[in-house]
Amino acid sequence: MTLLIGLLGCGTVGSGVVELVERRADKIAQMTGLRPSIAKILVRNKEKARPSSIDPAKLTTDPKDILDDPKISLVIETIGGIEPAREFILAALKAGKHVVTANKDLIALHGPEILETAERNQVDILYEAAVGGAIPLVRPLKESLASSDITDLKGIINGTTNYILSKMTDAGLSFDEALSEAQRLGYAESDPSSDVDGLDAARKLAILSSIAFASIVELSDVRVQGIRNVTAADVRFADQLGYVIKLLAVGKDRDGRLSLEVRPSLVPKSHPLAHVSESYNALYVRGDAAGDLMFFGQGAGSMPTASAVVGDVIEALRNIQLGVSGHSQNLIGTQKTAEASKDLTPYYMRLSAEDQPGVFAEIAKVFGETEVSMSNVLQTPTRLGHADIVVVTHNASAQHMDITVKRLQELRHVSVIHTVMPVES
Numbered sequence: 001m002t003l004l005i006g007l008l009g010c011g012t013v014g015s016g017v018v019e020l021v022e023r024r025a026d027k028i029a030q031m032t033g034l035r036p037s038i039a040k041i042l043v044r045n046k047e048k049a050r051p052s053s054i055d056p057a058k059l060t061t062d063p064k065d066i067l068d069d070p071k072i073s074l075v076i077e078t079i080g081g082i083e084p085a086r087e088f089i090l091a092a093l094k095a096g097k098h099v100v101t102a103n104k105d106l107i108a109l110h111g112p113e114i115l116e117t118a119e120r121n122q123v124d125i126l127y128e129a130a131v132g133g134a135i136p137l138v139r140p141l142k143e144s145l146a147s148s149d150i151t152d153l154k155g156i157i158n159g160t161t162n163y164i165l166s167k168m169t170d171a172g173l174s175f176d177e178a179l180s181e182a183q184r185l186g187y188a189e190s191d192p193s194s195d196v197d198g199l200d201a202a203r204k205l206a207i208l209s210s211i212a213f214a215s216i217v218e219l220s221d222v223r224v225q226g227i228r229n230v231t232a233a234d235v236r237f238a239d240q241l242g243y244v245i246k247l248l249a250v251g252k253d254r255d256g257r258l259s260l261e262v263r264p265s266l267v268p269k270s271h272p273l274a275h276v277s278e279s280y281n282a283l284y285v286r287g288d289a290a291g292d293l294m295f296f297g298q299g300a301g302s303m304p305t306a307s308a309v310v311g312d313v314i315e316a317l318r319n320i321q322l323g324v325s326g327h328s329q330n331l332i333g334t335q336k337t338a339e340a341s342k343d344l345t346p347y348y349m350r351l352s353a354e355d356q357p358g359v360f361a362e363i364a365k366v367f368g369e370t371e372v373s374m375s376n377v378l379q380t381p382t383r384l385g386h387a388d389i390v391v392v393t394h395n396a397s398a399q400h401m402d403i404t405v406k407r408l409q410e411l412r413h414v415s416v417i418h419t420v421m422p423v424e425s
């Protein structure tokens, strides 16, 4: 039997979905007893050039052609953003259609509303592709690891920034060159500042944390710092010190208190995360019974993301056949407190100061007075009479580092503090 699908959006991800559904239709029919067929595809502009796998006759600019068609039982949303994606998904769920989406913006911000609507209407809402591209993360956390209390999540969950940092480190590309390349390859969001400023990773961390830590997680619970301040100079200093720079997402549950952060960090070259390059993502998970696990794979791009979308389609078809649709939602009732991490860690700081006798002594004095101990110092002359000074500290708290930064900014000979990043061990 054929099951008709409506596809909302046919860009990087949507076009990959069309190709993969066609390629796998026979296999999926064997696996599930239902043959998926994409009947209609919603786009903004029907005249735009599309891959040859897209049948122009299926294109429409009217969402009603999908949402009001009773023959369409499943909707795949790959438009992105909040509206009109939210409106379309809610309408599809209310019309009794199952929904598969790759939209992390929407799930991170309106997850409870969407999951409740699906539950009420006894249909599936599946969003594996929203986090980590091809890597199965949502389902393992929801199902396979449900027997463990998860205490830690740590990883690289944005392909674009990882691509940019890898290319700045390994190929000497400038930030702008690397970003343009990531856009050309289809990794970046339509507004790439979501990637660069860490928001995309924050949305993904909120989604993962809500499942792993069994809590409602608001996006505002995640402290976010992107990679805009990371320059070629930081990449070079990090290299000299034996590190690479990565945008890490870190979530912890300490006895019901959550700390959630996205921030650029120095990772030792020997650390497994240091070898996760280009658009690859990786996530460490620590659970009390399961121990430590690491998930790794392609975190962005057309086919890797389509692979997760079509995996969800197959689950929805199986659920339809078994008559168990609408039970995949895992609604979470409680909300744990989120606060800044109190863990101590070494920090990397780069600042510019006048290059004259006594200046470094003044800087060192501030570190002494704020009780942040230095473990390593590098200095390079930059422009006439100025120098870049890099300090790596021993373990310090974020609060002590904030005070140190404030005090240093008051020094007459310090012109600017460029970057402050935690250092992983």
Ligand SMILES: NC(=O)C1=CN([C@@H]2O[C@H](COP(=O)(O)OP(=O)(O)OC[C@H]3O[C@@H](n4cnc5c(N)ncnc54)[C@H](OP(=O)(O)O)[C@@H]3O)[C@@H](O)[C@H]2O)C=CC1
Pocket (backbone or CB within 6 Å): 008, 009, 010, 011, 012, 013, 014, 042, 043, 044, 045, 046, 048, 077, 078, 079, 080, 081, 084, 102, 103, 104, 105, 129, 130, 131, 133, 186, 187, 188, 189, 190, 299, 300, 301, 302, 305
């Ligand atoms: N790119 C990636 O690697 C990944 C993306 N995602 C997520 O997948 C989703 C899609 O991303 P991506 O494929 O890169 O995005 P694209 O910008 O490449 O594609 C968006 C598609 O949606 C259509 N569209 C946009 N607005 C409307 C509208 N108002 N009405 C009808 N159609 C509309 C566009 O139509 P038209 O073609 O006519 O312009 C286009 O086909 C996003 O939620 C993204 O975050 C998730 C994981 C990885």
Ligand SMILES: N[C@@H](CC=O)C(=O)O
Pocket (backbone or CB within 6 Å): 130, 131, 132, 133, 157, 158, 159, 160, 161, 187, 188, 189, 195, 200, 299, 300, 301
């Ligand atoms: N822009 C995102 C796409 C996948 O989620 C990324 O770069 O990771």
